[in-house]
Amino acid sequence: MLKYITSDNFKCLKDYPIRKLVEDAEAFGPELKKQKLETNQIRKFLDAINRLKAKLNQDDEEIQQSQMKEEEKEKAKFAKIKDEIVLLKPKLAYAAARQDAVKSLSKVMSAAIDKVYTKEDFDRLVQLIESIIAYHKAEDGK
Amino acid sequence: MMTSSQVALQVVQQAIAALAGWADPNNPLTSKLNFVEEYPEVTRAKEILGWKKDTEVGTLRLLFDRVNPSDELKQETSELHYHPLMPIDNDNKEYPKIPYPLNYEPQEEQKAFKEKIKKEVLESLHENWENLSLLMLILEKFGSCLSFTESDVALVDMNRATAAVAVALFDNSEAENISLIAGDLSGIQKFIYTISSDGALKSLRARSFYLELVTEEIVQQLLEELNLPRTSIIYAGGGNLYLLAAASNKTEEKVKQIQNEFNNWLINKFQHKVFLALECKTFYTNDIVNKNLSSHWNEVIHQLNKQKKRKFYEQINNLLAVRDSFGDRCRVCYRDDTTDLEQLNTEDDSILACPTCREMFQLGSQLFKTKAVVRSRHNNISSKSDADYIINNSHYFLFNQLPTQQIQNDETLFLINNWKIKDYHLPHSVPLLLGNYGQESFENQGNFIRAHELAEEAKGIKRVGYLRMDVDNLGKIFAKGLGDNHTLPRLAGLSRQMSYFFKVYLNSLAANRKDTLPENHKILTNDKNQKKFARLNLLFIYAGGDDLFVSGSWDEVVEFAFDIYQSFRAYTGHNPYITLSGGISINDVKYPIYQAASDSGESEKKAKANKRDSLCLFGEVFKWDEWLGQTNVSTDNIKVIAESKLYISKKEQLGLFGILPFVDKLFNNPDLGYPQSFIRNLLVTAEIQELALKKAKKEEINDIKYFLHLPKLAYTMSKLPQKLRSHEDFVLIRQSLMSPYNAPYFPAIATWIELLTRTQA
Numbered sequence: 001m002l003k004y005i006t007s008d009n010f011k012c013l014k015d016y017p018i019r020k021l022v023e024d025a026e027a028f029g030p031e032l033k034k035q036k037l038e039t040n041q042i043r044k045f046l047d048a049i050n051r052l053k054a055k056l057n058q059d060d061e062e063i064q065q066s067q068m069k070e071e072e073k074e075k076a077k078f079a080k081i082k083d084e085i086v087l088l089k090p091k092l093a094y095a096a097a098r099q100d101a102v103k104s105l106s107k108v109m110s111a112a113i114d115k116v117y118t119k120e121d122f123d124r125l126v127q128l129i130e131s132i133i134a135y136h137k138a139e140d141g142k
Numbered sequence: 143m144m145t146s147s148q149v150a151l152q153v154v155q156q157a158i159a160a161l162a163g164w165a166d167p168n169n170p171l172t173s174k175l176n177f178v179e180e181y182p183e184v185t186r187a188k189e190i191l192g193w194k195k196d197t198e199v200g201t202l203r204l205l206f207d208r209v210n211p212s213d214e215l216k217q218e219t220s221e222l223h224y225h226p227l228m229p230i231d232n233d234n235k236e237y238p239k240i241p242y243p244l245n246y247e248p249q250e251e252q253k254a255f256k257e258k259i260k261k262e263v264l265e266s267l268h269e270n271w272e273n274l275s276l277l278m279l280i281l282e283k284f285g286s287c288l289s290f291t292e293s294d295v296a297l298v299d300m301n302r303a304t305a306a307v308a309v310a311l312f313d314n315s316e317a318e319n320i321s322l323i324a325g326d327l328s329g330i331q332k333f334i335y336t337i338s339s340d341g342a343l344k345s346l347r348a349r350s351f352y353l354e355l356v357t358e359e360i361v362q363q364l365l366e367e368l369n370l371p372r373t374s375i376i377y378a379g380g381g382n383l384y385l386l387a388a389a390s391n392k393t394e395e396k397v398k399q400i401q402n403e404f405n406n407w408l409i410n411k412f413q414h415k416v417f418l419a420l421e422c423k424t425f426y427t428n429d430i431v432n433k434n435l436s437s438h439w440n441e442v443i444h445q446l447n448k449q450k451k452r453k454f455y456e457q458i459n460n461l462l463a464v465r466d467s468f469g470d471r472c473r474v475c476y477r478d479d480t481t482d483l484e485q486l487n488t489e490d491d492s493i494l495a496c497p498t499c500r501e502m503f504q505l506g507s508q509l510f511k512t513k514a515v516v517r518s519r520h521n522n523i524s525s526k527s528d529a530d531y532i533i534n535n536s537h538y539f540l541f542n543q544l545p546t547q548q549i550q551n552d553e554t555l556f557l558i559n560n561w562k563i564k565d566y567h568l569p570h571s572v573p574l575l576l577g578n579y580g581q582e583s584f585e586n587q588g589n590f591i592r593a594h595e596l597a598e599e600a601k602g603i604k605r606v607g608y609l610r611m612d613v614d615n616l617g618k619i620f621a622k623g624l625g626d627n628h629t630l631p632r633l634a635g636l637s638r639q640m641s642y643f644f645k646v647y648l649n650s651l652a653a654n655r656k657d658t659l660p661e662n663h664k665i666l667t668n669d670k671n672q673k674k675f676a677r678l679n680l681l682f683i684y685a686g687g688d689d690l691f692v693s694g695s696w697d698e699v700v701e702f703a704f705d706i707y708q709s710f711r712a713y714t715g716h717n718p719y720i721t722l723s724g725g726i727s728i729n730d731v732k733y734p735i736y737q738a739a740s741d742s743g744e745s746e747k748k749a750k751a752n753k754r755d756s757l758c759l760f761g762e763v764f765k766w767d768e769w770l771g772q773t774n775v776s777t778d779n780i781k782v783i784a785e786s787k788l789y790i791s792k793k794e795q796l797g798l799f800g801i802l803p804f805v806d807k808l809f810n811n812p813d814l815g816y817p818q819s820f821i822r823n824l825l826v827t828a829e830i831q832e833l834a835l836k837k838a839k840k841e842e843i844n845d846i847k848y849f850l851h852l853p854k855l856a857y858t859m860s861k862l863p864q865k866l867r868s869h870e871d872f873v874l875i876r877q878s879l880m881s882p883y884n885a886p887y888f889p890a891i892a893t894w895i896e897l898l899t900r901t902q903a
Contacts (some may be wrong), residue, residue, distance in 0.1 A: 018845035022852055031855075127850070134853035138860035 001028045002104070013112055013128075014120040021124070022131055025138065028108070029135025037101040043089045045109075046133070052081050052088075053126055056119065067089045077121040085116055085125075105132070144181070146312045150305040150371040151860060152184050154277045157301035157303035158267070161285060162888050164199035169838065182315035187308035190430060191631065192291050193300065201225070201252075202289040202296055202751035204243045204637050206714040207532065209623040211615060221245050223715040225287040225296075227255040230646070231260075231561050236578075237650035238561060240658050241287060243715050253897060259284055260564065274371065276566045277572060277746060283561055286638075287579075290632075301633040305373035306386040306431060306509035306678060307630075310889050312369075320427045323397055324442045325360055327353065327381035328450050329416040334684065342735040343693055344506030344590045345474070347580070349683040351509055352502065352531070353416075354576065359379055359533045359556040360404060362554065365663055367396045372572065376630070377637045379575070379645065381686035389424040397422045406532040413477055415834060419449035423817030431629045439633070440621050447887070464513035468731055472496035474503075505531065510582070510590050511542040515556040515574065521551060559649065577644040578683025579652040581678050581694075591681055593693070597731045599679040600695035602898040607699030607732060608742040612689035613640065613704060614754040619720065643713055644685045651709050652680050652702065657703060660712030664770050664802055666701055668810065677701050691739065697730045697898060703757060704802070721766070728760075728897070762894040764801070768887065771800020777883055789844045790882050798878035804891045805873055809898060816866055818899065821892050823858040827851050855888070 001026040012015060039046070058079060063076050089110050096106035109129065116122050159171045188194075204223035223243035231240045263280055270276045285297035287828055298716055310320045334349045359376045365371070368387050374386040387393045391736050392457040396538040401420035408416050423442040454460070471478045473493040474486065483494040486503050495503070503557070508529050516523060516539045521530065529540035546563055548698065549555050556574035557565055565571065597604040613619070624632055651658045655676055656669065669675040680694035680702060690706075692699060714720040725745025729738045745758035752763045775792045777787060798804055831851045838846050859867070861878050866872050 018842060019849045022845075022849040025853055026856075049358040131853035134857035138853075140860055 001025075002108050002111060005108060005115070011115065012117055012121050013115040013124045014118065015110075016124055016128070018127065021128055025128065025131035029137075030103075030139050031103055032132070032136050033139040035101050035104060037105060037136065039137070041102050042092070042095055042105065043097050045088065046096060048084075048088055048091055049126060049129060052084055052122070055081055056122065056127050063128050074119050078122065081122075085113060089113055095138065108132075114121070144803055144884070146309045147371045147800065149181050149183050149308050149312055151272065151274050151277075152178070152181055153187070153283065153305040153308055154274060154301060154373065155271065156184075156283055157285070157290070157297060157304075158277050160199050160290065161259065161281070161288070161297060161566075162264055163266070164288070166264060168562055169260075173265075173727050181308070183226055183311040183313075184304075186315045186450055187304045190307060190428060191300065191304050191629075192431065193304055194291075197253055197291050199297055200289045201247050202287055203294040204715045205294045205296075205632060205639065206243075206717050206720060206760070207634075208627055209295060209619055209636070209717055209719055210626075211618040211621070211719055212627060213622040224248060226430075229283045229285065229341040229561075231557070235561060235654070237559065237653055238646060240647045240650050240660075240713060242660050242708065242712050266563070270567065273567070273694040274373075274570055275569060275571050276563070279561070279563060279566045279571075281406050282573070283563070286642075288413075289653045292477065294627075294635075295629075295631045296638075299631040299638060300332065301902075302376070303373070303430070307427070309370055309374050310386045310388050311427070312388060314388065317427060318426050320430065321387045321389040321393050321827070322425070322438060322442055323364060323385040323387055323393070323420070324423070324425045324446055325355060325357075325364075325383040325391055325418060325420045326446045326450070327360075327418055328453075329412075330381050330717070332415045333412055343593055343683065344509070346500045346683045347578075347590065347681070348506035349510060351576070351578070352505060353381060354574075354686070355515070355538055356381065356416075356533055357383060358556070358574070359517070359536055359538075360400070360418050360420075361385070361403075362536070363400050363534075364397070364405045366433065366897070367400060368393060369592055377641070379641055380689075381439040387422075394422050396595070397574055398636075402685070404534060405454060405457055406460075409454065409457055411721040413479065414454060415879070417450065417453040419446040421445040421449065430532075433626060433628050433753055435630060436621060436624075436628045443617075465697065466866070472499055475498035486549065501531070501545065505529075506541055507589060509578075510588060512540045512882045513560070514541040514544050515539065516541065516545060517554045518550070519552055521875070523550070525744045531732050548643055559646070562795060575642075575686075576684055577645045577648045577690060579649045579685075580681045590678065590745055593735075594731045596679055596681065596693065596695045600696045601674060601696075603698040603728075603900040604646040605728045605897075606733075606738075607696030607701050607726055607728050608738045609694075609699050609724060609726050610739075610794055611703065611722055611740045614723055614750070615689045615719070616640075628727055641687050641711060644687060644690055647709070648685050648706065649680070651705055653678070655705065656710070660709055663705070663708050665704070666809070668800060674698075674880065691742075696726075699726060700759065703759070704770065707757070708770070723749040723752075723756050725749055725758040753770055760890055760897075762890040762893075764886070764890070768800050769887070769890075771798065771803040772796075772875060772889075773798055773803050779813065779843070783883060786848070786883055786886075790848060793884060794881055796878050796881055796883060797874040799884065801887045801890050801894070804875065804879070804884075804887070805894050807871055808891070809895055811871055814866060814872060816862060816872075819863060820858065821896050821899070824892035825896060827854045827858065828892060830854070832838065832889075851885065852880060852882070 003022065052108050068076060092106040092109055096102040112125055113130055116125055156175060157407040159175050162169045162171045184325055202225040205223060207223055223245055224247050226244050227248050228239065228241055249870050263284065281298045281301050285301065286830040288297045289295055290297040307320065311317050311499060330353055331352065334346055352758040355372065356380060361375060361383055364385055370385065376386060395558050397420055401418055404418045408418060421442050423438055424437045429438060449518065466479045468478055468481050470483055472483060472495050474495045477496055480496050482497055485492040486500060518537045521537050522541060527539040527541050527567060531538045549568060549570060553570060555568060555571045556573060558574050558576055560573060582820050583589045583591045584595055593606050596606050611871060620636065667674045677698035679698050683691045683693060692702065694702065703724055703726060710722055724747065725742045725826060727738050727741035727745055748763045749756040755763050756763055757769050765782045775796055796806060831846065834846050834850055835843065879888060
């Protein structure tokens with residue numbers, strides 16, 4: 001998965017095909033389980049993702065009432081969280097430094113974050129982490 | 143003087159003699175006929191239709207096997223089917239058994255069937271030899287499963303066609319031309335489905351029954367004015383009619399005259415909502431038995447459609463006249479041109495309604511018990527009935543049991559869904575076939591069940607279901623389905639058998655599920671739960687011709703839809719070109735019925751738009767094969783998912799495929815004991831998927847449809863209790879649900895179960 005994300009197959013994360021993403025996550029989730037990754041080890045990272053997701057979907061009165069076109073509104077909203085996305089990386093690095101089990105996830109997600117430029121890319125990032133975590137958790141119940 | 147009825151009678155007697163000769167070669171009828179001189183009209187009609195002196199009765203091949211309206215050769219080389227040898231009878235039951243076709247020619251069964259004919263028919267023939275309506279009933283009852291002249295032409299259809307042609311040649315046996323009269327009552331939907339009021343269900347039923355009587359009255363007047371016996375009717379029902387008559391100016395004049403009279407009456411009664419189109423087409427008599435018949439038929443339908451585009455053209459002055467408009471409207475049909483508004487029923491808070499709507503409401507209350515109807519041109523008939531409805535100057539009297547008095551010569555006795563020979567000894571007795579099953583009210587016996595009772599009887603959520611369904615491509619099937627075999631007897635046979643399904647056998651299927659489901663059927667509720675298995679809480683609003691509108695407890699309506707589809711496919715020999723599409727809407731009791739009718743109609747349209755052969759339910763549209771599903775099947779063997787196969791492009795073995803098998807495994811397995819949250823999680827996942835699909839770019843749609851939900855499903859299922867996850871059945875459900883091939887179905891599966899298990903209203 002890491003290889004695929006870091007490759008030149010696509011420049012923006014939104015071009016990561018959903019089918020491929022799901023199939024990769026299906027293999028990667030159980031892999032992380034084997035490496036003894038626990039979700040509480042990355043709790044801060046997941047919380048941060050969820051916060052950004054919420055922020056992005058929040059209605060911003062200032063933007064809503066402006067004269068901008070729909071497209072521009074989306075952009076303006078995304079601009080507000082853009083910097084914070086980059087700040088996700090240190091969170092992962094910190095967790096990886098403390099726990100070896102976090103290392104491979106950290107590498108994959110960092111590579112993915114590097115390819116987030118627009119709201120659509122971010123949406124795909126959320127789908128990616130949610131799919132990996134879902135398959136990781138599903139390993140418990142097998 | 144010879145009459146046209148005598149001509150018809152002679153044909154019918156000869157057909158009966160052929161039937162008798164088959165059942166018992168030693169019976170005296172054949173020789174009896176040898177001393178009668180044949181009318182020249184009969185001789186010519188028989189000649190045209192290929193009925194020879196030595197023509198014999200035989201077993202009957204299924205006419206549906208022949209139907210192919212497409213331009214290519216038939217997709218599947220389907221097996222040959224035969225009619226089972228059984229009379230249409232309801233002697234010891236309310237409705238007849240459904241004659242599912244056999245895949246072999248019945249041989250050994252013949253002896254018993256012949257015995258039956260000997261016992262039930264031959265013995266009583268002698269004293270009824272001149273009773274045309276009784277002989278006709280016998281032919282319909284016993285001659286619907288036997289062939290005559292050709293292996294796929296039924297005796298009854300050959301008899302009717304020959305009699306119709308002979309009568310059309312009356313007094314002019316060498317006539318070059320013959321006339322086809324076709325009629326169509328349009329606006330029926332507007333009249334039936336646009337009302338809103340209490341007791342609307344029974345009023346709707348009354349309206350559809352009333353229109354059946356209007357159709358019948360048009361036929362009656364045509365028969366009377368043109369001096370034709372009933373054998374001249376090719377088809378009549380549900381607002382459509384086809385008759386054969388002599389080609390003459392008189393025929394055309396009478397047809398015009400009757401149309402005008404009726405439209406004047408219809409304007410008065412229904413304020414331009416219902417319109418009668420009536421046409422007459424003349425063609426070569428010999429075309430009755432060749433391919434040209436199809437183009438004549440299409441031509442006359444085309445003419446009807448043209449008339450429908452300029453409704454009430456003849457009544458243009460009336461149409462343009464200044465109409466009264468009073469402030470107060472009828473609260474049922476919203477007309478405002480009458481001040482004659484009165485309370486609809488005796489309850490204190492009853493709404494105000496116009497005379498027509500009050501009449502329909504009253505009719506609705508009488509229909510449940512009605513067994514017979516007498517039509518008379520005057521109102522002093524010998525058997526009195528307090529229910530008298532006037533249709534264009536004719537009286538229709540309703541009876542809860544067969545009238546005991548002799549009916550007069552100019553009267554007709556209609557027996558509703560009655561196939562008992564003994565009840566037809568009175569002359570002018572005619573069967574009136576109606577798709578009219580209806581559960582009795584629990585609260586108010588002797589009446590139809592009310593909407594709130596239907597909701598109360600439902601499993602899970604307390605809702606009423608409305609189902610609309612009709613045959614796909616019916617026009618095409620009739621126009622070109624028979625190809626080179628397009629002859630009058632076959633055409634008559636096709637429409638007879640099609641409408642039998644909706645008028646006769648749909649009742650049987652509704653009332654007696656246990657004995658009427660076809661072999662290898664798939665059902666949700668098994669007979670361990672006898673009450674729910676019987677799914678009797680249905681009320682037909684209309685069924686006939688090629689379509690139906692049925693209400694009921696929502697869960698039972700859903701199962702009934704699945705039953706109808708499977709039954710119809712079996713009945714038509716699983717011909718790939720003869721399919722049904724349907725739509726179901728599920729509503730609160732208070733939801734206005736005209737809206738429910740329009741919603742289920744919209745759903746049906748969506749099903750048609752899905753290349754037909756489909757059902758729209760819970761807002762989801764799938765092919766029937768997807769709703770019915772399969773178990774333990776390789777994706778290679780599932781035809782219906784050609785598109786998914788193209789995209790997913792890997793072969794899989796599926797424990798469960800489609801919708802019904804999942805609902806069955808999840809719902810009928812109490813020891814699985816999954817928490818309610820599992821179904822809710824499925825629904826949440828479905829919502830997320832739907833949202834993603836709305837925003838999706840075109841190239842992402844398939845990815846989202848088949849894959850995006852899989853991680854969530856995997857997670858949801860992993861959270862379930864260990865005991866459940868290790869259950870053999872659940873392993874099967876889990877594996878199958880995780881296949882992208884089943885991706886389109888989980889929202890429908892979850893919704894179905896959710897509604898079935900919802901405890902509060």
